[in-house]
Amino acid sequence: MPTKVRRRGDEDPFETVLAPPEGETEEQRQVRLLLEKEAKEISDSIDEQLSREKALDRKGSRPVKILLLGQSESGKSTTLKNFQLMYDPKAFRVERTSWRAIVQLNVVRSIHVILDVITRAQNRRPTTGENVVPDSPVVDDDLAALKMRLSPLIRVEEVLMQRLIPIGPDKSDAARLAQLTNIPYSELPRNVNREVAVHSANPWKDVFKRLVGSDNESFDSEKAIDWEDPTDPGVVLHALAEDMKALWNNRTVQGLLERQNLRLQEAAGFFLDCLDEVTSLKYMPSDDHILRARLKTLGVSEHRITTSQGGMTGSISRDWRIYDVGGHRSLRAAWAPYFDDMHSIIFLCPISAFDQVLAEEPRVNRLADSVNLWTTIVSNKLLSNTNIILFLNKIDIMKSKLVRLLILALLFPSALERSILSAGP
Ligand SMILES: Nc1nc2c(ncn2[C@@H]2O[C@H](COP(=O)(O)OP(=O)(O)OP(=O)(O)O)[C@@H](O)[C@H]2O)c(=O)[nH]1
Numbered sequence: 001m002p003t004k005v006r007r008r009g010d011e012d013p014f015e016t017v018l019a020p021p022e023g024e025t026e027e028q029r030q031v032r033l034l035l036e037k038e039a040k041e042i043s044d045s046i047d048e049q050l051s052r053e054k055a056l057d058r059k060g061s062r063p064v065k066i067l068l069l070g071q072s073e074s075g076k077s078t079t080l081k082n083f084q085l086m087y088d089p090k091a092f093r094v095e096r097t098s099w100r101a102i103v104q105l106n107v108v109r110s111i112h113v114i115l116d117v118i119t120r121a122q123n124r125r126p127t128t129g130e131n132v133v134p135d136s137p138v139v140d141d142d143l144a145a146l147k148m149r150l151s152p153l154i155r156v157e158e159v160l161m162q163r164l165i166p167i168g169p170d171k172s173d174a175a176r177l178a179q180l181t182n183i184p185y186s187e188l189p190r191n192v193n194r195e196v197a198v199h200s201a202n203p204w205k206d207v208f209k210r211l212v213g214s215d216n217e218s219f220d221s222e223k224a225i226d227w228e229d230p231t232d233p234g235v236v237l238h239a240l241a242e243d244m245k246a247l248w249n250n251r252t253v254q255g256l257l258e259r260q261n262l263r264l265q266e267a268a269g270f271f272l273d274c275l276d277e278v279t280s281l282k283y284m285p286s287d288d289h290i291l292r293a294r295l296k297t298l299g300v301s302e303h304r305i306t307t308s309q310g311g312m313t314g315s316i317s318r319d320w321r322i323y324d325v326g327g328h329r330s331l332r333a334a335w336a337p338y339f340d341d342m343h344s345i346i347f348l349c350p351i352s353a354f355d356q357v358l359a360e361e362p363r364v365n366r367l368a369d370s371v372n373l374w375t376t377i378v379s380n381k382l383l384s385n386t387n388i389i390l391f392l393n394k395i396d397i398m399k400s401k402l403v404r405l406l407i408l409a410l411l412f413p414s415a416l417e418r419s420i421l422s423a424g425p
């Protein structure tokens, strides 16, 4: 059998490198083995870390799904906006022009609530021979004139609604909502026509985004609006700013609102405390204004957010799908199809609503409705393996209500009882 001849260049390079040095003593050998053992331990721990990160990465490729639940005005869409602001601020800010229109609509709606209160007070004016309610604030000629001067706001609202939901010849909001929700006009709940709402299938943000252009990176709010456009609702709002301020600060108006227990300051989409800012000619909403803007949700919408976390192999990204739904009673049936596919549910309960009733069902206390809804959700078998997180929301409003009630309790104990009883069963 021929003997294998080792030629130069045939050596295993690893064998050569790892071979013990020639003439190694026993003591040197022990030290070498110890160092090799330590090196192997370090290498193994790096391997483990890498495989852990790879596993995480694999998990990350499966999006984490979160469903936001809770009654209407519990703060679901606001929580979503907060997530977007934290994890996708660029996309959040590109939508600024769209939210400008919503803030303007919110302002107009608040003014309309006041004008309606004045109209009701005017219609209640006693005829000859009737007794005047002694402490009822009287709408004088100046206030009536102020109301007249603010009438162009109806047109502003129409223009904004038309831009937001450019459909149909029927101008009533309720009819628009009916078309958007597939709920027959006659079956639309009471008060629904008082709120701005856009169906999630309606690409309303794109209407305003078109003005911005497609380059999200270089979003410039100055260029996003045609400031010279005389039909821009901001022009009329600016012209009527002083009258709106005078209306809001009018003592008769404040008296009328108080008598009807209408606390606009605590209502969604309240901007009458910063009229100077929102009616300025070049108004663009701040992050805080976007969070405060109120737009009722119809339908279910999916929002994608990607977060990234630093690791040894570079950053690990994770996709999140957040589902926002409408919380109005007539829209809750649309939630169930999403139940079996969610990792987590965030349930929002506005604890400040203890003294309010549902807009769609005035006999039902809002907090009682939230508790019932929570009980139904946590006892649903489809959700037995889903993480359910309870967010007690609107704590700031709760605090100011408690302070007000405390003062009321100290000064007029019987008035406090009346105030709580008026919130229904
Ligand atoms: N003061 C205060 N206002 C809040 C808070 N959370 C939400 N809001 C306001 O409450 C209003 C209603 O919130 P949304 O997020 O639109 O409520 P929603 O649950 O999405 O309501 P639907 O779409 O009708 O189901 C908005 O004007 C928010 O700015 C909060 O913690 N404090």
Ligand SMILES: [Mg+2]
Pocket: 076, 077, 078, 295, 296, 297, 324, 325, 326, 327
């Ligand atoms: Mg919503």
